[in-house]
Amino acid sequence: MNGADRLCDTLLANGIDVCFANPGTSEMHFVAALDRRAGMRCVLGLFEGVVTGAADGYARMAERPAATLLHTGPGLANGLANLHNARRARTPMVNIVGDHAAWHLPFDAPLTTDIEALARPMSHVVRRVRSPDDVAPAAAEAIAAARGTPGVATLILPADRAWGDAAEAAIPVAPEPRPVVIEESTIAAAADRLAAAGRRGGLLLGGAAARGTSLDAAGRIASRCGTRLFGEVFITRSERGGGRPALERIPYPVDLACAALEEIDVLVLVSAREPVAFFGYPGKPSRLAPPHAEIVALADAGDAVDDAMLRLAERLDAKAAPTASARGVDESMVAGPLTDQAISVIAAAHLPDEAIVVDEGLTSGRGFYALSEGGARHDYLMLTGGAIGIGIPLAVGAAIARPDRKVVALQADGSGMYTVQGLWTAARENLDILFVIYSNSAYAILRLEMQNVGVTHFDRNAERMLRLDGPPLDWVAMARGMGVEAARAETTERFADLYMAALRRPGPFLIEAIIP
Amino acid sequence: MNGADRLCDTLLANGIDVCFANPGTSEMHFVAALDRRAGMRCVLGLFEGVVTGAADGYARMAERPAATLLHTGPGLANGLANLHNARRARTPMVNIVGDHAAWHLPFDAPLTTDIEALARPMSHVVRRVRSPDDVAPAAAEAIAAARGTPGVATLILPADRAWGDAAEAAIPVAPEPRPVVIEESTIAAAADRLAAAGRRGGLLLGGAAARGTSLDAAGRIASRCGTRLFGEVFITRSERGGGRPALERIPYPVDLACAALEEIDVLVLVSAREPVAFFGYPGKPSRLAPPHAEIVALADAGDAVDDAMLRLAERLDAKAAPTASARGVDESMVAGPLTDQAISVIAAAHLPDEAIVVDEGLTSGRGFYALSEGGARHDYLMLTGGAIGIGIPLAVGAAIARPDRKVVALQADGSGMYTVQGLWTAARENLDILFVIYSNSAYAILRLEMQNVGVTHFDRNAERMLRLDGPPLDWVAMARGMGVEAARAETTERFADLYMAALRRPGPFLIEAIIP
Structure with a gap:
């Protein structure tokens, strides 16, 4: 049995049975080992930001870590922004980052990088596997660290420790975390x-x-x-x-x-x-x-x-639970042209019971939080570290963790583009996600920030950096291009119709909501 | 005049008049300063991997650096994979990475990261600006470093040094590089x-x-x-x-x-x-x-x-230039179903004179190099560090550097997805790029590597990690969704027709070539 096999067994023995992956050559033995274990669910992301963001969403809803599989330093680098969000959320996560065989590293082959240096700023724990026999103990340490803090644990797996023979030994089980009891x-x-x-x-x-x-x-x-x-x-x-x-x-x-x-x-x-x-x-x-x-x-x-x-x-002798119940959402304001607020009202008013809401609506979604307080019971997830581009992946991971619940992803267009590839994973895994794109064709939050800086008139350079039109993004086409059915709403009525219809329909669907 | 203004002036005074950008709040004063300088061309990328890859392509063809504008640690992180490629190519580049105001850093706000730690593995030089007065000298140092090695220079610009008043002083001009004369x-x-x-x-x-x-x-x-x-x-x-x-x-x-x-x-x-x-x-x-x-x-x-x-x-008394001329490309093998080789033959045989070829075809493009040796004169660019996802951005940057030349981007589908957002920049800037997507719906290189590892039968997990079908990617839809006209070729004849027609047509166009 090689190191890669023991890694898989250690993950499974510790309850990690989902691996979000974007593998490369140095991880082929790990891929082969995963392939020998039907109990592990491998979910491909077409970009590593999807992988790490999905692992975050999964763990937030499953309340246990997923593994990720990333290819050397650049693969890790592509996943770092969403690892940053996960680190800020203290999401438990075990990243497996492949590296060159140890004896190949001194040759400084083109893909060689300082993986530790890249991993540390966005990980709570970083550990390099030292030998094939060290794979299982190192993995158990990483799992314990991920669960314990909780936090982001990154394990660097040189290819020769994956393919090398490991001695037969018991698969280690990470100790349960022992939370500190407050004095x-x-x-x-x-x-x-x-x-x-x-x-x-x-x-x-x-x-x-x-x-x-x-x-x-x-x-x-x-x-x-x-x-x-x-x-x-x-x-x-x-x-x-x-x-x-x-x-x-x-x-x-x-x-x-x-x-x-x-x-x-x-x-x-x-x-x-x-x-x-x-x-x-x-x-x-x-x-x-x-x-x-x-x-x-x-x-x-x-x-x-x-x-x-x-x-x-x-x-505090606080025994009586408040007796509040859902008080409903006032829909009276939604007549007229489609606006971000109309979307938020409709989305909140018709939220399915036990929905999981992923909110990366940013400026466009600002009304949703207050409105949805009066709506159906739901879980509400946001980006946590300010690194935009987590919404689509977070929804993917949440949907994999909780296939019994509808995920409603409220997504700003600019940040959605960062990890748009996640739509494909939603299609491939047939995840029950309704994506709502607030399509205002701008980095609207930055237009506000420019005004905060005292700039009210934008010349060509600012316009070109803060507007996303010319050409407009066609989210319906992009979604279909990645296998996700989609439709466009340009009026409030159309949006309401699409939203209600999409909620009744299982599987991924995207509504491009055109707003000013 | 604030620090941001002096930064712009230093860039312009040193011949850097293109800035590939994806800004955020901490860079608003820099954006405002760029907006005051019509001589600077700001090119927006909808993801930072597009920004850094485009700066690489620009510098390879312009033979001088562009600037990039990246938003704090996560924005830099998103651009690191292509900075890795640029570092391996020793491409001159000046990255401006915004950071929090210095006095805000101790509060460890959510976006706070160790930017130096993230930058160093993929930069030749990293320098943090120390004061508003330090902006111009620091920029001149970075420009000198970028040109001199040449290499990747990363300048960290805390927001308060951008918005702070700087003393009037001459704008520094970086010294010309002094290459070492060989003994x-x-x-x-x-x-x-x-x-x-x-x-x-x-x-x-x-x-x-x-x-x-x-x-x-x-x-x-x-x-x-x-x-x-x-x-x-x-x-x-x-x-x-x-x-x-x-x-x-x-x-x-x-x-x-x-x-x-x-x-x-x-x-x-x-x-x-x-x-x-x-x-x-x-x-x-x-x-x-x-x-x-x-x-x-x-x-x-x-x-x-x-x-x-x-x-x-x-x-060596080697005076006589070889008298070879273009000997042409043998097109006899292109009859029959569309294959990667047929694409390479047609692409090579009909390459326009002085084309710029960006080749991230990987396994699918393997025939092109040898074939095109006999074709028209061209420049040929590849990914240099093995971090896939550079092809589309590299083409964007090359096209901006040389608007007088046709860019032909030979692009594998899997790696193309990493930075697919670059298509939008090609549309917005109306760049003269013909994208050819080798659409084999697989990480074919990894399927080969699995076989190298001795795995010939793939079970579900390996299939799910190495195949990109189910659902297939529809590149025509994705390209149109980002404003790039596109068409699909499923036969050799259709591919040849589309390729020839696209070469005659200015502006961006994408051919999705369906191959086994």
């Missing part, structure tokens, strides 16, 4: 602050705290104490709608974010960090909470977050 | 070896030695001494056809490469390194030249290569 004094301190602060107290729920047990506990605390509940600017995954406790998302624009937090005296961080501005601007602050606010770290990712939140609720 | 003893030694070796002597011409003065000198030496002339496995840019001295390209497969070099006793390297296997394989050598061969380094990139070759020819 009672920390819980008590947070409880005291929140009890005293009332409406001037806030819980900022990030990572896994924005769903499940933690979210429920937060809802009870809010009912009991008046505590305001906040979600991060970019939400990893939150359970929303259907009467779930609502999180106020901290707005992206600095001024709005500061305004949202200005009446907060105590902000308790739960699997979240102190909120900061996405970019620094002349004369604007980096920290979003007001200077007088006390920032209290309750529990971080990797801590026993749910346990901490349960104990916090108990200390 | 006469080195020339003499190489001449002695080649004179003695006759047909068992070889010149390996890489980089700029595969064209112009060096290539001519090599042709005279071959006539005089019988010296064999080799090109690298992956050719940066070579002038070919129309009776130019022909280079035997060292084959990609290790066995064929060793066979090609087995009768060589002396191999003189000119702007090239000793040839090594692209990958290491069990039981196969890393070095391609036979163990008995003497390897003689005459001149490296950055040396006065043309001067060295002229002096080498003079020492």
